[in-house]
Amino acid sequence: MSFAIARTIDEALAGLAAGARPIAGGTDLVVGARHGKAPLPDDLVAIDRLDELKTVTRTALGVSIGALVSHHDIETHPLLTSIYAGLADGSALVGSPSTRHVGTLGGNIMNGSPAMDTGAPLAVMGAEVELRSLRGTRRVPVEQLWVGPGRTCAAPDELCVAVHIPAPPARAGSAYVRLEYRRAMEIAVVGAAAVVTLADDGAVATLAVALTAVAPIILSVTGLDALVGLGVSGAAAAVGEMAATQATPISDVRASDRYRRHTVGVMARRAVEAAARRAGGETIAIPVNRAIGIGAPS
Amino acid sequence: MTITDPSRPAPRFVRADGPDKVTGSGRYTADLTLTGMLAAKFKYADATHARIVTLDVSAAKAMPGVFAVLTQDDVPDVKFGPFVQDRTLFARDVVRFEGEIIAAVAAVDAATAQRAVDAIVVEYEALPVVNDIEGALSADSPLVHTEWAGYGGVDVLVRDRNDASFASIAKGDVDEGMAAADHVVRSRYVADGCHAVPIEPRAVVAQWEGNKVTIWTSTQVPFDARAGVCETLELPNSRVRIIVPHLGGGFGGKCGFHYEAHVAALARAAKRPVRLVFSRREEFVAPDRRREGIVYDFETGVKADGTITARRVWLALDNGAYTADAGFFSQLAAMHALGPYRIPNALAEAHLVYTNHQPSGSVRAPTAPQTCWALESHTDEVAAAIGMDPVAFRKLNAVDSGAEGPSGQTYGEIGVQQCIDAATAAAGYGQVLPDDEAIGVAIGWWPSFSVPSGAYVKIDGDGSGQIITGAQECGTGAVMTLRQLAADELGMPAERFELVYQDTSVAPYDMGATGSQTLFNNGRAVVAAAGQIAEQLRNLAAEQLEASPADIVLADGMASVAGSPDRGISIDELAGIAAGGELLIGHGSGIPPGAPATVGSSCVGDLGMSAWVAPQFSCHAVRVKVDRDTGVARVLHVSAAHDSGTIINPIGAQGQVEGAVLMGIGQALTEGTTYDDQGRQRNAALLEYKLQTCADAPPIDVHFIQINTPDAGPRGAKGLAEAPNVATAAAIANAIAKILGTPVRQLPMTAERVWEQLQGDQGARS
C-alpha cells in the first residue's frame, strides 16, 4: 500500500512503471471504491500537482488540452467554448460544480466508462490521446482508445498527458446533447455528439455522430456519408433513425433498452441540429442541453 | 398574507442553530468520539424470505480486534412494535426482508467489524417471497408471518393473515349514491414506494456507566427511542438516557425506535463505548421507514351539474415485512382517498399488507402525497367526464367552513377555498400556454396532532433565559421558533433565550419531531411555562413600582405600568432581584385540544384518524412542460397556498414549503423504489434513486391563508412540516395529464413512463 505525490511527469511515469495507478481528481477512482465498484489500487501516484498537464494550447493543427485540465476549465475556456463547443457542452454537464472543478479530462477518458460525457464529442472531433511511458510516447485516436467498459488500450505504465483535437474546417459546428432526468448530478442515460460542416448552399457537407451509453464503448454512427448533400433537417432525422438502429443499449434500473434506443435517436437528431446551427454561425450557450428541447427556458 | 409580498417583508429571524450548522462547528452524532470507542457493523439478511438453518458466529468472535458479536440469543426475547408486536431486535428463525439484522459486531474499527460480519456464516432454506401488494391479499398467498394471529397488537386493529390493519370509513349509501349519478368514473392508480433520504445517514453512540446507559442518536423522537430501548432490553426509564446532538434531517425517516438498543447491547457486551454510523446504502435498505407503495381503485359518481353523489375507494398499502408505525396508515390513507370534499355517500376500504419488502413507516405526511396524487388525478378525470373545469369542480365540491367532510366531521373556520383562489390566481391559471405546457391544480389536507408535551422556562439572574424542551429539532425550525413564543410572552427579545434540547433525562416529555406537532403542542407548553414566569415578573414589578400586578405590561425588555410608560423597571433588574429570592422558573404543558366529533359515519379499525383537530389545507398550482420526444417533464413554476393557521416565523415557514415542494417534485418525477423479483431494492443509492437538486428547483410562490382556526396551537398556529408535501405531485400529475391528454397511472411519473404513455396513446389513435 503506497501513495506518492508526483512532482514531475517523470516521477509519475516511474511510479506507473513500478505498478502504481495514477490518480488525478479521484472522482471516479475514489468514489467508485467507496461504492464497492473496485477496491482502491494498492499503490497510487497522485498526478494532480503536475501543472504542465493543466494547459490548453492552441497549435498550428488545432488545440492540445492537458490531461489535468478540469471540466470547469473546459466549460469556461474561450477557445473551447467557441470552436470546440461540443466538448464544452459535455464538460458542462458533468456532475456538479464541485465535480467539474476536481474532475479532469484525462480521468474522464481514461476511466473508459461508456457513459463519459467528453468521449462522444472527442470522437466526432477526431481527437487523439497522447500516451507517455518511460518507454516512449505514442498517439492513439480516441476511438481506438476504448476497448470495453472501463477498459482502454493504454498499457498500465502509460500516462495520458494530453488530448489533441484538430482544428475544424470553416463552417463547422459541434454539439453534445444528453438525456437528463434532472439538471445536476446526472449520469448519461444516453447522449450524442455531432460535428456538422455545411456547404455553401446550407446542405450538410460532412457529418460525424457518436453516441454515449448505448454500447460497451462510445459508439460512432456509421454510414453517414450517404447523408452528405441533404438539408440539415433531413440529415438530422436520418441520423436519429440510424443512431437508434445502430445502438445496442441494455435495460437497467435507469432505463429500458427500448427507451434508450428511442431517446438516443432523439439526442442524435438534436445534436446534429444544434451543431448545424453553430456551423451556421449561431451562438448557442454552453451547455446546449439548456438551450434546446426540455431545457429551453419558457 | 402572501409572505413573498414585498410590501410586507418577512421579519428577520436567525435560527439559533444556524451559525453552528453553516460554519461546520456543530456536532452531529457521527462526530462524537469517546475514549476506547468501538465501531459497530450489522450482518443483514440479504435474503428476503428464508428460514435460518445455520447461524454460526464463532469465526467472527474469534477474530482479533472483535469485542462483541450478538444475535437474538444474546438479548431478551422480546417482540416489539407500536401497533403489532411482530419483530425482534435480531432475526429469530426466519428473515423477512433484505435489511433485517441477523447479528451485530463491535470491533476496534469499522474495517475489522466488517471483516467479522463477513465471517458470520448463515445458511437459509428459501421461503416463498411475497413481492406483490395485491397478490399478498389473495387467499392462497404465502404468509409473511405464519404466527400472525398470536402476535400482540393494539386492540382496535383488524388483522387477517397478510392484512396487518384493515380500516374503513363508511357514510350514507354508496350504491344509492352511484345510482343517482349521471356519470360514474372509475380509475386505477399505483404509487411506488419511496424514501425520506435525510442528508445525514443515521448514527448511534452508546456508553454504559454502571448500570445506566447514555445513548447519543440521530433520532427525531428521543422519548420513543428511549421507550424502545427500555422495552427490548428490559430496562426502566431511569437507566436509559437519550441525547440527540445536531440532527442532519429526518423527513420522518428517523422517527421511531431503530438501532439504539442494538448499539447499547453491543456496548454492554463489549464493556466499551460503541458507535454505529450508517452508509447511504444501509440508510436506504435497513430502517423501517419507507414511504409505502399503494394500489388504488377509485369510483366516483357525479351529477351533470358537478355535484359528487358518491365515492368508493379500495386501496392496499405495502406494509413491508414488519408493522412499524404504519398501523394507522390504512385509516389515514382512507381519509386522504376520500379527500377534503363534500361527499354524501362514501366508502373507503384500506388494507395494510405484509410483503417481503423493507417495512414502511412515517415519511413526511405518510400516505398523503401519493394518495392525493391518485385522488386528485381521479378528480380531474371526474371533472373531465362532465366537461367541467377542474378548478371550478373543486371549488364546487371542496369542503368549506361549516361544511361536512367525508367522515361526518363539520369544520369550523377553514381556508381551503381561499387556498384554491390564491394558488390559481398566482399561477395565472387559465392563461394560454404552448401545447407542451399546462398548469395542474390539486388540493390537499393534513391533520394537526393534539398530544401531551412539556417544557421548562427559566430566567437567570442576568436576565437571560433558557427554554428546556422535550421537543426535537429535525431541521424544520419548529424548536427554533419556540424562542419567539417565550420572548413574546415575556416582552423580551428572542435572542435572550437559549434552547436546551434534546436530553430525555433533562427535559419533560414530547412526542418528537413527528406529525408536524412541535409548534402545536410544545409551543403550547412553552407559552404556559413562560406564562408562569410572566406572572412572577408582574408580581415582582408590581412590588417595585407600587402598582397592581394586573396593570403591569411586559414589553421591550421592560415591566411598566399600563398607561404610565415612565413607571417601569427592566426585566434584567427584576431577574437580579429574583435571583436573591424566589427564582424565575416556569413549567408548562397545557391541555391538548380534544378530538372533534363525527356524525353519521362508521369506522372499522378506528385509530382516531377519521376526525382531525385543526386540519390544515393546501392548494398547489404547478406549471409543467413535457418534452414529448423523451417524456422528460420539467416543473417551471409552483404556486403553493396554505392554510396552516397563524404563521409565527415567516422565513422558516417559507423554507418549509419550498423544501416540501421540491421533495414533492422528486416524488412526482424521479423518486421511486423499484424491486427485483426477490423484493430487493434495485436502486438503493443516490445515483439510481434520483432526488431533485437545487438546479432543478423552479420558482416557488408561497401564500399563507391565515384564518382563525378553532382548537389550533399557540396563537392559532397549526403545523407546516408535512402539509406542503401533500399536493405537489398531484398538481404536477394533472398538468402532465393535460399535456398528454391522459393521466400517467404510476408514480413516480418518470420520463420513461410518460413516454410509454405517449406511445400507448398514439397506438390508440392509429
Ligand SMILES: Cc1cc2nc3c(=O)[nH]c(=O)nc-3n(C[C@H](O)[C@H](O)[C@H](O)COP(=O)(O)OP(=O)(O)OC[C@H]3O[C@@H](n4cnc5c(N)ncnc54)[C@H](O)[C@@H]3O)c2cc1C
Ligand atoms: C458526483 C459525480 C458526478 C459525476 N458526473 C459525471 C458526469 O455527469 N459525466 C461524466 O462523464 N462523469 C461524471 N463523473 C465521473 C468523473 O467525475 C469524471 O469521469 C471525471 O472526469 C474523472 O476525472 P478524475 O480526474 O476525477 O479521474 P480519477 O478518478 O482520478 O481517475 C479515473 C481513472 O482514470 C485513470 N487516470 C486518471 N488520470 C489519468 C491519466 N492522466 N493517465 C492515465 N490514467 C489516468 C485513473 O487511474 C482512474 O482509473 C461524476 C463523478 C461524480 C463523483
